Amino acid sequence: QVQLVQSGxxxxxxxxxxxxSCKASGYTFRNxxxxxxxxxxxxxxxxxxxxxxxxxxxxxxxxFQGRVSITKDTSTNTAYMELRSLISDDTAxxxxxxxxxxxxxxxxxxxxxxx
Amino acid sequence: xIQMTQSPSSLSASVGDRVTITCRASQGIGNSLAWxxxxxxxxxxxxxxxxxxxxxxxxxxxxGSGSGTDFTLTITTLQPEDFGTYYCQKYNSVPFTFGPGTxxxxx
Numbered sequence: 255q256v257q258l259v260q261s262g263x264x265x266x267x268x269x270x271x272x273x274x275s276c277k278a279s280g281y282t283f284r285n286x287x288x289x290x291x292x293x294x295x296x297x298x299x300x301x302x303x304x305x306x307x308x309x310x311x312x313x314x315x316x317x318f319q320g321r322v323s324i325t326k327d328t329s330t331n332t333a334y335m336e337l338r339s340l341i342s343d344d345t346a347x348x349x350x351x352x353x354x355x356x357x358x359x360x361x362x363x364x365x366x367x368x369x
Numbered sequence: 370x371i372q373m374t375q376s377p378s379s380l381s382a383s384v385g386d387r388v389t390i391t392c393r394a395s396q397g398i399g400n401s402l403a404w405x406x407x408x409x410x411x412x413x414x415x416x417x418x419x420x421x422x423x424x425x426x427x428x429x430x431x432x433g434s435g436s437g438t439d440f441t442l443t444i445t446t447l448q449p450e451d452f453g454t455y456y457c458q459k460y461n462s463v464p465f466t467f468g469p470g471t472x473x474x475x476x
Contacts, residue, residue, distance in 0.1 A: 289465060299405075299413065299456055299467040313463040315370075354460040355403040355418035362412060 256280040258350050260360035266340050266367050273336040274363045276350030283331040286353045290324060290335040293362075294346045302348075305333060340367045371396045373459055375468040383476045388444040390471045392457035397437045401461035404433055404442045408453040416455075417442065449475050 261275040276288060289304035303314035305324045312324050318337070326333040333350055345367045350360040372395040382388050392402065400420040405413040415424045417433035420440055430445045444451055452475045457468040 291467075298454075298470045299407070299458075301458070301465045301467055304463065304465065315464050349412065354401075354465065355415065356405075356413070356458075357415050357418070357424065359412045 256352070256358045258352060258358055258360040260348075260350060260363045263364045264366070266365065268341055268367055268369055270340050270367075271336060271338040272340060272365050273334055274348050274350075274365070276333045276335070276360050278331045278333070278352070281352075283326075284328055288324070288326065288333040289351045289356065290322075291349045291351055291356075291359075292346045293349070294343070302335070337365075340365075342367050370464055371398065371459060371466060373457060373466050373468040375455075375457060375471050377471060378469065379472040379474070381474040381476055382447050384447055384449055386447045388447050388451075388473065390442045390455055390457075390473075392435075392440040392442070392468050394438045394440075394459055398459045398461040400436045401459060402433075402435070402440050403458045403460060404431075405456045405458065406451075406453050407456065413456065447473075447475060451475060 257279045259277045264272050266272050287304050287307045290302045292300050303324050305312050305326050314322055321338050323336045347362040347364050349362045352358045374393045376391050402420045404417040407413040416427050416431050421433045432443045434441050454470045454472045456470050
C-alpha cells in the first residue's frame, strides 16, 4: 500500500534551519511529484511548493522563496523540505503529499520554533 | 497567481440535511479541482478530484460539480461523521493553492 512516512517532531530556535523528510513506499516514486503543505495551528492548509516527477523541477510560493528548498533522493524514495531562517510564525505541522490532487499524505511533522 | 475562495466560511446543519459548499477560482482552471475533508488533528482526506470524480472509498453522499471558475461540493444526506473542515484546491498548474476552508458543524 502507498505510504508516505515523515520524520518526527522538531524543536528549533529562531534563526535555525529544519529539514523534514518524507519516505515513500508502495508505488513508483519517480512517477509522482511531491508537494509540501503547512498548517499553522488553528489555520488552514497552505501549499508551500513541490518537486515535479517529470524533471525534478521545483516551484515555491513567493512567501517562501529564498528560504525553502525541496529536494528528493530517488535512490531512497525520499523527499525533503528544508526551511531556513526560522521564525516563531513557522511553528506549524508540515505535510508531504503525493501527486496533483493529493491522494496520499504523510502523517505530518510538527515543527516548533521557540527561543 | 489564481486565488481560491470558498463560501460559506462555516455552517451548522442537522443530520440528514443537504449541504452545499461553493469554491470559486479567480481564473479558469478547467476541471483541475480537488476537495478535501480534514478533522481536527488529522491528515486531510481526498474526497473528490477532477471536480466531480469520487475518490475510492468515499461515500456516495459526497459529490462535486463545476468547471472553469465555479465549483460545488454537495453532501446529500449529512451524517454525524461529516463534521470537519472542507478545502478546495486547484492543481491545473503551480501553485496548487487551497481555498480558505469551510467548517462544518453537525447540530
